[in-house]
Amino acid sequence: MACPKRAQSSVQQSAAPEKLGDLRFRALLSDEEWAALPRAVRRRFSKRVNDGKTIVYVGKLTEVKFSRLGRWIAQALRLMGAPLPVRDDIDVPTVVTVTEDIASRGQNWTRLYANRRGFPQTINSTKRFSGPTGLEEYIGFGVSIALAVSVEDSALVFRSAGYRIGLGWMRLSLPKSLWPGALAVKHEEISEDLFRFSMLLEHPLLGQLLYQVGEYEEDLR
Numbered sequence: 104m105a106c107p108k109r110a111q112s113s114v115q116q117s118a119a120p121e122k123l124g125d126l127r128f129r130a131l132l133s134d135e136e137w138a139a140l141p142r143a144v145r146r147r148f149s150k151r152v153n154d155g156k157t158i159v160y161v162g163k164l165t166e167v168k169f170s171r172l173g174r175w176i177a178q179a180l181r182l183m184g185a186p187l188p189v190r191d192d193i194d195v196p197t198v199v200t201v202t203e204d205i206a207s208r209g210q211n212w213t214r215l216y217a218n219r220r221g222f223p224q225t226i227n228s229t230k231r232f233s234g235p236t237g238l239e240e241y242i243g244f245g246v247s248i249a250l251a252v253s254v255e256d257s258a259l260v261f262r263s264a265g266y267r268i269g270l271g272w273m274r275l276s277l278p279k280s281l282w283p284g285a286l287a288v289k290h291e292e293i294s295e296d297l298f299r300f301s302m303l304l305e306h307p308l309l310g311q312l313l314y315q316v317g318e319y320e321e322d323l324r
Contacts, residue, residue: 140254144259144291144298147321148290160200162198163194164315165316167315167316168313169191177313184244187226197215211229212227236250248286250262256291257292266282286304296321298318
């Protein structure tokens with residue numbers, strides 16, 4: 104249970120005026136859902152990254168778990184650019200950068216994970232404000248994931264709502280039986296400056312394939 108002082112502080116923060124910024128994430132939620140997010144999370148997902156700006160988050164991985172099949176899938180997906188982490192090192196540096204995607208007017212997200220040996224792994228994806236849910240994650244090779252956005256226990260949650268493959272001008276939706284698993288990404292506040300990112304890939308029959316947790320703060324240098 105939150106102490107009265109913290110609860111009072113949260114109310115005061117919520118009541119404080121917020122500057123208008125990028126409203127595209129805001130538009131995916133109801134007024135009640137948006138208001139239920141901590142002020143720091145609302146601010147983080149309202150920042151504009153156009154005009155050549157870059158947002159940088161720095162932190163470390165605190166937990167990474169693979170099932171045997173999950174590890175095999177992550178390795179096999181190296182053939183299409185390694186959209187999933189392939190190592191389970193923890194307490195290693197990680198950096199996330201967000202820039203504008205000029206072509207789609209979305210956001211490019213680049214995640215860099217250091218390893219205890221060898222080069223860091225870099226994962227690229229683009230958040231596009233389009234598709235059946237209003238938001239999709241493009242991971243390359245014509246593959247995109249429709250994302251449903253919600254607020255759960257004051258955390259911003261992105262859940263897979265469909266996988267599509269682009270073949271030229273065609274967009275083919277994969278039947279649910281061919282999905283690699285249900286993806287859930289959660290962004291939750293730890294403090295005003297620190298947040299937790301978690302990613303879960305789970306198959307309805309094969310169970311948990313991958314679980315990753317990292318803690319980040321914005322680099323303001």
